[in-house]
Amino acid sequence: MTATAASVAARPAALPAAPLTVPPAAPPTAPPEHRDPAESARVTVTALERPQPARSARLVLEPLAVRHAEEMAEVLGDPALHSFIGGAPLGPAELRARYVRLVAGSPDPSVVWLNWVLRLRPEDRLVGTVQATVTDGGRTAEVAWVIGTPWQGRGFAREAAEGLVGLLLGRGVRTVVAHVHPDHTASAAGAAGLTPTDLVEDGETRWERRAPAG
Template sequence: MTLRAEPIATRRLLLEPLRTGHAEPMAAVLADPALYDRIGGAPPTPADLRRRYTAMLAGPPGPDEAWLNWIITAPEPAGWVQATVRTAPEEAAPAPDRPSAALAWVVGTPWQGRGLASEAARATCAWLARNGVRCLTAAIAPGHTASERVARSCGMAPTAEHQQGERIWRLTAPGPHPPR
């Protein structure tokens, strides 16, 4: 798959394609242990992130998938948004020949409550739709109302599906969702 992350600008944000140089500032963004209450794990060190980012930038093992990662800057790094795009057919996808994407996002504690995750996710959804993605999903921990609001702002709705204890939210045949 040839899809690659490109810069995406919104009214308040710049979504910058991930690079290993983001490791140090993102370690500070992701330093609050409270971020890991629902998702598990612990704050990463800059070295952890450099290793992780190097692996992410190397790409997925198969040709039917693309890993797209952006750093949310507002104007300093404030979080990240990612999309795992697949061209392989999915059961629930309306058009198996069209790509689908699984979205995820994290905004650092000091930047939460400002709508940054929603704005970044909507901009990512619109970019993906312009690039042919026709089914978007997000896996959200039960009771994580902030992430549920982000998914709703993108036009997603909860499904009866679960993956590793998280509810799958879905939007089929997305259109452009302009950032607010």
Template sequence: MRPDPTATPLHSERLDLLPIAPEHAEELAAALADPALHTFTGGHPATPEEMRARCVRLAAGSPDPAERWGNWVLRLRADGALTGYVQATVRPDEAELAWVVGTTWQHRGLATEAARTLLAHLTATGTTTAVAHIHPAHHASARIATTLGLRPTPHRHHGETRWQTVLPHPPTASRNP
């Protein structure tokens, strides 16, 4: 049985990726309060109460036993600010990735750093394929996906392009008889 890749804190050069919890709700709602973040995804910025309900739901995990939800908030170690989140819906054959960084912290490479850290973790835990669904006009997310090694496919889902890559197999320990 593969280890659960969704329940552990992760760390990158500048960020701590912490499993999402209800106590992150108020700070996460403030970090993601810019309506511009919803240009490609729709919706509106969550109120603290809406974000708390979302955090509770995400922390509880998927109701589908065939998938696991991994949701990590991004804590910038330099100043302790919560800057956004990354997430992975992990199924037996693939992990679907998403990333969001508040506008205050954009253009610093934080989304790329966090997504790269998540992808390395998923690869090490045996995930074989990574996908992301990106709006065709969302050039910043497309650049992140390209940096991660994902490539656009001809497939569309709700108006978004499916990006995909096959991940390398993690090294296995050799067994001596």
């Protein structure tokens, strides 16, 4: 099967997704008056400090762990997939080293990295990833999703994107952003409620969804 752009987005199908089931968000913590500004920015994203498990109709979003590297090396192993997401397939050892860095989190205290692997429940196997980079004091998240070539064309990108965006908006994010190459099919971004803007960055169109005011 040839990798298709419908299942990749944001530098990293047709079935509507059921809402994600997620644990309740922790109550916000008010920052003390004399807290360092960088530390205060992190406090505002307490509910997004670490990725939490969630599930949709067919997928489980499992927080990324180093132990996922071996299976994900197979999922992401098609060279054609990387014509959309960049780079080249990584072996298990290289991917393990990358996941160590991702799990450790961003070195910038004002940026939060959230990464999940997608487990297909009926088959109990990994089929892709979703990720969000949260900035602006927890108000903005840039998202991306990748589905392995063998599982494309079954609506998983749409289901994962809808679930991810809904989770972020439910945890206080106000603006969700994805960057999509104009040659790519953007059905997953559209299904998640994102709309294209006139902004182009590095040849990719910026898509956005803003939470309703108030």
